[in-house]
Amino acid sequence: MTVERGSPAFRIAVHGAMILLSLLAIFPLWWMIATSLRPEGEVFSTALFPASPTLENYRAALEALPMPRILWNTFAMAALTAAAQAASGLLAAYALVFWRFRGARTAQVLIALSWLVPFQVVMIPNYVLATRLGMLDSLAGLVIPNAAAAFAVLLMINALRSFPKEIVEAARMDGAGSLRILVEVIVPNLRAPLASLGVLAFISAWNEYFWPLLLIRRMEASVVQIGLQFFMTQEGNDWGPLMAAATMASLPILALYLVLHRQVIDSFMRSGIR
């Protein structure tokens, strides 16, 4: 027996599969929230709902960590990094796409190759420099080394290559300079790729672990990924407070997703999942 596309049976099957996949995707999130609400003796329970829910883990997490401060630090670091990467990517891409100069191709290849260098390789030289510049424990130290990214430049190059050159030429003939063309002509028409880049850079910076681990010494100046580590030790994890902190840490990203869900999905579709 065959099921025709568009038939009720087909639709039920498709929706059933999608509901199942959605539940699978949501389950870890639910488990995080449920564990954060379980009392200590119930943390290893496999029941779907906490038998006696408590906010004790949230109290423990907030007592152990300056959570609002850490969330603000992370938000500021991620937002500034995303803005800086979008700006530097856009400027570099504009030069490489619309200006003709010797070495443009080589510069582009070098930028692409730099993407292949793991951050861990340049981390120590960056750390030495940041230390000498007095950037230990600072927001500037967290943002500046990541203010330019090869991924951002390449994404912007792709976006600008598909931008109609005639419009740029017309603006130039009308006497507009490069900066004006960029700000008044290109940026307003490049909102979608810029939003995509911003979202990806924000999420990537939000999840950054190694660089803050090295650079930051005081918990008040720290970020959320280091804060979560606070509940994980060689002698076991404090699952309750860890899940409470993780839930609080997920909220801003969740809010970002709710506001920008179309751009987030577009970002992953355009760039491939990083």
Next chain:
Amino acid sequence: MLKRHLLAAGLLATLAAPQIAAAEMAEAITEPVTITFYNYNLASAGLGREATLGLIEEFMRRNPLVTVEPIAAPSNEVLSRVQADMVAGMQPDLAQLVFRDLIYAAKELGAEPLEDLAGEELAAHSVGMVPNGLALGEVEGKTYGLAYVFSTPVMFYNADLFRAAGLDPDQPPRTWEEVKDAGLAITKATGKHGFFPGAYGPIDGTFVYQAIVMSNGGKVRDGNTLTFADPAAAEAVAMLRDLMDSGAHARIDVGAHLDTFQSGNLGMFLWTSAVQNRLIKAAEGNFELRVAPMPAFGEKPTAPTNSGSALFLFSKEPEKQRAAWELMKFLTSEYAYNEITTKIGYLPLRPGMVEDPKWLKDWVEANPMIKPNLSQLERLTPNIAFPGPNYRQVENMMKEAMTEAVFGSGDPVETLKAAQERGQPLMPAE
């Protein structure tokens, strides 16, 4: 894991600057001085952090001219942090490093040999320590690391599962044969897991594995020659494989052992007593937790090795050296071990405190679970660190081979031999 290896490789390559020659330590602290203290107990929430902060505060109260700047880093990252700061020109003063880093810290990072630095003061300070206490941090006859927070492997067991399996929880297994029998009985009667040793990683060192090997008369290396596939060492691993094949040894994720035991799904768990407080909390209202000494190979005496960490002094300025040495002495004093043992759960390096009513006597009576661990102090056998710049890689190769030998299907001895052959070229030449 790959990222960590890349980070370590980058640090090794960058840390090429020659060490500054040590000056003579100042006789006393006469003016204000600030020292850094790299510590992993501070990097996580809970009793370890609170107790350590309390100790630092007390030290500064007793030494008003000294300011201690604590720098927290997780135990598997603290060495990287020390190295990075050295490269950046911020010479660390005192660091808590795990024992696996002992030789590297002594030979490559320029940790100060305490005999040269403090001579008679060290001798006087070591009076009252366990016989092997100083040996835990020795490299080629000199003490580079002063044992700080440490423990030995003990067997935690779930008395409820013992009863359910018809076993007597007052008679825990003493030998590996008895572990096998008890593990099989628990598995058969309850459907839960029998036994698991915290010997396979992914985060902990190899101290449990080394304790099992040395209890059978084996060693993981002899000088610069790897010996973890030699008969006595390989037999110990083959014994674990036999437990696995029989079903007495749990086949679970190697990183999930603690959670499995805490959730009441594992009968016997051989690991550091540093988790005792955590296990007591997890067991409350769920199951009866008990502790026994680590099992033996027949009548052979066991060789419990040390987990945990030692303190390493890196200061190069005379005043800072004095301040760091004073902090080192304070952190290994009776006052400090009273705090460390009662609040964190590690062993006291000074066993006399256990009988002293001024210190731990009453506490030990009220917390008898520490007794099996204290009894093992008499046979404390130093954990063997690996030498040379590739020490972590060699240790990982050994650990992975041992895990494959126990969990895999191939011949365990051949698996170990193959890894030993691959690892030997990474060891320093004789």
